[in-house]
Amino acid sequence: MTSIAGLPDFLVYLGTGAGLTGLYLVVYTLATAHNELALIRRDVTAASVSLGGSLLGFTLPLAVAIYNARSVLDCLVWGLVALVVQVGVYWLVRLVLPDLSRRIEDDRIAAALLLGAASLAGGVLNAASMTY
Template structure:
């Protein structure tokens, strides 16, 4: 039994690091947007849930790869921050292409939210694949 839980310490350390990075990502992302995702989601605005959910999945894909490939917690954190920067870049690129993105999401328009989620996921998949260090 002890052999099967020998990795528990590393599991907890990487899990805590991931939780901190996810929390940081969500805070930074929600500060960057011109709309209040959580308030919109609480009101049942599907577009906000699609955009935020897609972005969160897109961030955690490369984060999972960073955890898998990491040589240590610092290495994991650095590559997690790289994933964060990439995702924020995607958000700003989509916002440049769709200047009224936040207004459309707040109004419940799903097309821009789906596009943002898809762009985020595409970048997250490529970002994860590129983490071959």
């Protein structure tokens, strides 16, 4: 029985992480000027690349937040910080490429790769900052 003693905590943190990830996807897709899911349904690779990079950029610091959390509330707070940072990364890339959404809608991979890489870089820095 001791091998599954941590199962309740595992389930709580897994549920918290899944909930935060779902919230992130809703907030992020509302924050962008293009509809990622509609574009992905139309097989627009650029939308998938940019959203995938963003999702990785969010879940990396979320994983660190779960690992370092002293409580579920602590995890929630740092998960929300990760969410804000990722939305901020999107807006920073939009400053560099004001027509970012049009480029993604047009399936231009260069813009999607830039956004995905910036999102991942933001996530790595965010995660490292959470290891204080």
